[in-house]
Each structure stands twice: as C-alpha cells, then as structure tokens.
Amino acid sequence: MTDHQKIRCIVITPERQAADAEALAVVLPAHDGLVGVLPNHAPFLCKLGMGLLRYRDIQNREHALFIEGGFGHVRDNEVSILTQTAIAADKITTAEADTQVRQAEALPAATIEEVDTRRHAIRRAKYLRQLTGATES
C-alpha cells in the first residue's frame, strides 16, 4: 500500500484540529455538490456547504465527519478543510438530533432573518437526524 500516492487530510475548526490523517481519497461536500479528491489533484479552492466529509485512510477505513460551511483547499496532495463545525458522524445520536430538531422548530420566526435562521436550523437538524438513521440502519 505504501507506494500508493497519499493525500494529507486536515480538518480545522476554530476550536480545535478535528482531523489530520493520511488518506487515499477524500470527498468534500462543496457548496454545490460533492467533490472527490484523489492524489495529484489540481490545486483547488472551494466553498463548502453542509454535509459529510468522507475520507478513506491508508488502512482503507472510511471516516466521515459532519461539517458545516467553510472552505476547502487542495494543494500539493494536501486537503485543508477550514470549517465552523466538524463532528465525527458516528458520534451523533438520534436522540440528540431529535432534540435539535425540536429546538430548531421552537425558534422564533417573527422577522425575515429569524425565519431564515429557523429554516436553516431545521434543515441542519433534520440532516443530522437523517445521518444517524443512515448510520444506524
């Protein structure tokens, strides 16, 4: 396996470095869809959306992180993800996601901004719930 080209995948949030691993392939949730990155990818800079960042490490294990917004930067076989949130997908529980859905639905929606925030929060929470459903079934 060692002669294979590898990519270094770094995930950084304002609070901590969420991941730093050698990977064989990385899939980024860009703002307009998924982007797959293999070794020797051209330099690439994109805005990220909400979704799952997946990468396969050198032991061929899949890892998934839920990320929300930010930027992805690919250069010299290094993928740097700068994002606000990064949670390992298997750490999210259904109960937690359900609470978040309820909390999001309870948000006020009086002004236009509040409606937007609320809609976004609901979408996020539902996505999280969907994720837990997907990983558990």
Place this chain on the structure above:
Amino acid sequence: MATTREIVKRRRSVGNIRKITKTMEMIATAKFRKALNRAVGSKPYTQKITELASALAAGLADQTSHPLLQRHSESNRVVLLALTSNRGLCGGYNGNVIRLTGQQIRMLRDEQTEIDLRVSGKKGIYALRFMGHSIQQQYTHFEDKVTFAQVADLAEELMDLYCRKQIDGVRVVFTRFVSSARHYADVLNLLPIQPAAPAAQTPESAGHPTGGLNIEEYLFSPPAREILDELIPITVKTELFQCVMDSVVSEQVARMSAMKAATDNAQQMIQALTRQYNRARQSQITSELLDILGGVEALK
C-alpha cells in the same frame, strides 16, 4: 519596639493574605489551562485562514475590489481598540496595554487623526478615562469564556463602519501570547487587510510559496472573487477572536505569576516577622528576668 502581640497580629494578617494570593494563583492556573487549550486550538485555524485569504488577495490583487482591502483616508478617523481585563491583580498586564494605547493615541494625534477609542475591560476603561481620554465605546463582556459569536458581532460592526468609509482603519492593542513565559502588549492593524507580503510567512508555511497563489493553476468553485468576498470577513473575525483569546490567556498567565510573586513575598514576610517576634519575646523574657533578679537583690 513593637510588642509581641502586635507582631503576632501582623503575622496573622500576612498569613491570611498569603492564603488569598495562593488561592488566586491556583484559580488563575486552572483558568489558564482552559484558556490555553482554546487559544492554542484556534491558532491553526486563524493561521490557515489568514494565510489563505492574504494569498488569495495577493493573487487577485489586480482584479479585486473588496472594500475591506482598499485603503482610503476620507474620514481621517481610526478605531483604536484596547483589550484589557475586568479584574486587576495581574501584575503589569493592564498597565502594558494601557501604556501602549497611550503611545498610539499620541502617535495618532501627532498625525492629526481623529481617534475612535474603544476599550474592553474595566481596568482599561477606568485608567484611560482617568488619563483624560474620551472613550467612545466600552465593553465589559469579553470575559475568559468569550465566544466567537460575541467577537464576531464587534468585528462585523467595525467592518461595516470601514466599508461605509466612516473609519480609515482599525488598530487593536492587545497582549500577544507567545508562551507561558512570554507575552507582551502589541498593536495589530486589523483593517485594512494587508495582502500577503512574502516576508510575513510563518516558519511552517515557509515550505509553500504563499506569497500570492498562482491563480491560473487553481480551480475555483465558486469563482475566486466570490470565495474571497466570503473569506475576508471570516478572516477579520477570526483574527480579532485570536486577539481576544491571546489577551485572555495572557491575563491568566500574568495573574498567575503576579500571585506567585505575592505568595512568595508573603512567605518571606512571615519568616521575617517570626524572627522579629522571637527576638521580641526573648527580650521581653530577659527584661522580666532582670526585673525579678533586681527585686531579689533589693530584698537582700
């Protein structure tokens, strides 16, 4: 000569102060650990995002027109933001920032620039007001558990002012944290953003040529300019957040060492007082003994 009773009383009060300073030292140590983890955790993010933004800005220098990158001098007004603490007893921490702020104020006055002085932390507010400076805005909510959102609000307000050309720049006077043995007051030009200068490379990034990305070889999604437009406000926010975090950590470090020194001093004082007390007691005994002997002699 002080009586033994007086010395005992003083020794006891010094002992009580020692207890307090010792406790404060321990609290500061605990808070420092927490703050340090946060500050160190956020550093790579700040570094990366600043690097990326300035590299991209430099790469797009000829075709970008983001208002935050442009220098202007219409308003002749600069925001000076001083970050101090709400609590004292932390050695020279606040004093250094206040002194540097004073220097900056004098410098700006010499340049005939109007100053919009904003101060965070009670200590700075009181001291600068006492020095006769008028403070336009004051904040006391940047405590040790400051959140990104709180800082982001302030950054947004400043960016808005800058974009509307009501101010020409933002300077932050804060305490830069290098290591637990080294922290110093420093000034950061938050706005306008300086596009990457090749000299500004950090040692880690020295391997990469970050002095401006080679725009031609990059793929962008969405177009580079849109990315930059989003990246810049985030950069400003994270940079300001890092300043606040650095200040918070430095405050705890400063308090830790100040309280350690205070505790050591109290300990020394107790020792000196104990020695004095023993001496006083001994001389009291001696004089009493002499009295008795004198009495015995007289009776003979």
